[in-house]
Amino acid sequence: MTDAEKRVKELAAHAFGTWSKQNAYKSPKLITDAEGIYFYDDKGKTYIDFSSQLMCSNLGHKNKVVIEAIVKQAEKLPYMAPGFATESQMEAIEALNSIMPEGLNKFFISSSGTEANEAAAKLVRQAKAPAYKLISRYHSYHGATPTAAALTGDHRRGPSEQARCVVPGVRFAPDCYCYRCPFAMEYPSCNIQCARYLDYMFKEEGNIAAMVVEPVVGTNGRIVPPPEYFPLLRKICDDNDVFLIADEVMSGWFRTGKAFAMEHWNVKPDIMTTAKGATAAYTPLGVTAAADSVSDHFEENMFCHGHTYAYHALAASAVKPSVSEYRRLEASGLLKEVSDHLKVKLNELADKHECIGDVRGIGHFWALELVKNRKTKEPFNVKADKITGKPLMTAKISGEAMANGLFLNAWYDTLVIAPPLIITKEQVDEAIDILDKALVIGDNEVESTDIPASRSSEFS
Template sequence: MTETTTQTTGLEAVTAMDEAAVRRNDRAYVFHSWSAQAKIDPLPIASAEGSYFTDYEGRRYLDFSSQLVNVNIGYQHPRLVTAIQEQAARLTTISPAFANDARSEAARMIVEVAPATMDKVFFTNGGADANENAVRMARLHTGRQKVLAAYRSYHGATAGAITLTGDPRRWGSEPAQPGVVHYWGPYLYRSAFHATTQEQECERALQHLRDTLMVEGAHTVAAIILETVVGTNGILVPPDGYLAGVREICDEHGIVMIADEVMSGFGRCGEWFAIDHWGVAPDLISFAKGVNSGYVPIGGVVISGDIAATFDDTSYPGGLTYSGHPLACASAVASMTIFKDEGILENARHLGSVIGPELEALAADHPSVGETRGLGVFWALELVKDRETREPLVPYNAAGAAAGPMNEFAAACKERGLWPFTHFNRTHVVPPCTTTEAEVREGLAVLDEALKVADSYSTGS
């Protein structure tokens, strides 16, 4: 008689783990990003569906963070999960040197929804290496080395991308790579230009950019990179005319315009790409997690015809083992198909028409709210101690006890079943693009209660 041996995948031990085991292994073996390891205690998550995730005690949280502002299609979308399973059964991996149907179709679909000047897609593993490669392309295309990047920006944590970044996450990696010059972008509420209207802010921010180019030497600058709508650093929506003005400046000096849409793209602002809201066509667009909601790691650069032509007869000196990975590309194809079939862009725009007025109503009731701003499902409330002076609720880059008021506010949200996205003195309202209006109102009602914590620190009227 032949003995039958049942082989397992090894996942049985994983699925059998309880919360205590997850915490124990995490503490013992996992090194977490952006964290002092001894001071954190990550919450173990057991499952997720739609706009909610659930811990091991069965408590559900309405996700107003979309994790890292990327779960645009919601958790465990059945069609997207099935597409990944079907692709895994058919072809799990293949070198970028080969043509692959999933990669080719994903590229075609992305180019189809990009501005008309865009012709090709170079796939990466995520947003940081997308920005790294965008800058490399710009430098090779122009033969120049300098890159202008904005303060109050985040472009990734690899060596080049963190150099581009204009917030404190860059500090620990300095001295940084040479050739990057930072400039101030528009932000009327805390204007670097002493502007009092959006029109003034736009005009003065563009003049500042021109002045920076003058003293740096525009002929030495390869690219200007910007987040179309600034993400983690405050959901800073540019004033009308600003992006068109940057485009004009780039054209005038032969500079490549790079739009970082890693966070703002694929429905987050109610469009395929946020830049469509202003009808401007950059030379390069970096994208990543939003294209497939992070179900499988993916990123990329959408490339204009002019820049792609630079490499028709000259090799592009860059590549990644997982560039255009079949599982990732199949998930991107499925995600974009779902976006079209289920009207997700339209839902994002509708949610924006709900969130905006409701946040204004919250601002009227809570003295801790200094300003609200956003588009689609990409919004922020700026929390202050005093509306008149605009003193932030917590200092810039606050940590420890100095961050207490924001930590208390976040805890109040979580106690009520809402998971917020907070950064410095802001809370962001960035649920999945598939969230229902009823779910949005549920979350806003929690914010209404939690803001009373922030109000208790208010010193103004």
């Protein structure tokens, strides 16, 4: 065993591996460098980052503009208590004001997406008291601490729930998941029942403070709603005096082609939360952005919230340069050119590989949903397999891709295609070639049909 291997084993022995049984976290891969869309391990092997790490390294690795700003701030003033104003905080708030949808003009800066959502829940529950219930959806992830975990629909809520580490008062609504419609209907004749049902749900439940949604569902499927969904949901929230919270932790920052996904439908939430791309992952930072509908309440009432690291000067210094880099990329035309190309290439994979049941997404945010049988839509794996540890087909495919120099995240049912926004068409082709070969593993286990892959991406 080399020295490096010994130290990695020591690391795993003394550090909790996240979202993992500890006996399955023994020898994480040692990464020693990264640049652009590539990262490198200690053996000198190169990997294409086809998921932007955790869908957060939107500007790729080693962006000079962002790094320079952080270095300057580190030398000058890395931290002041949140009660003081700093140049870095002012620049971050100005940058947020310049890019956030109009009307979202009061911000709280924390250190993560989870914290952004905790703050949002507190804001709406205080402002709408005594109403306290929060409505979320099953295909969702909103974070790891008690309120954010309670809002999470995926398997990560389970163990926290059993350990009484979630807060009460959350109810779950059906997803707008057209490939597996919870109402067994088809768009457009469904008349968007998944949204309309919420009017019934809100009225029957009562005491609802807010509905929390990922505008384009992230980890849990890159689910793009039909165009009518959000205008309808906004109206139903208004009719029932319920706040709408858009969790854009993953879907924000040009991931879907626009600065924020809600802009695709021109719908304004009362609160937008974000993190990840806000600093392109160069520093840890979360943002809770509120409209007057929420923030007015706090003029005469205490904003009962804060952290030692709120508005952290060093963390905040990455916001302004990130915003200017996103704007530069947008103006260059690269985003649109490459996302169109990515869509074509993923659709070609779906034509070729029978294990792909559905291809869907928008911008640089795509899912390949894998199935054993396109006709019955029988999946290789289900949600529970993530808890029991049953081997996943997605993991077999992503493991093979990794061995050949392509990193992509594997969910239980989908592969996550979310490359850094700086990726070129040629680099997309390089990645698709590796993925193309790895998908054969899935094809070898399908029951053949003559049904083509579904394209829920037709909304994008």
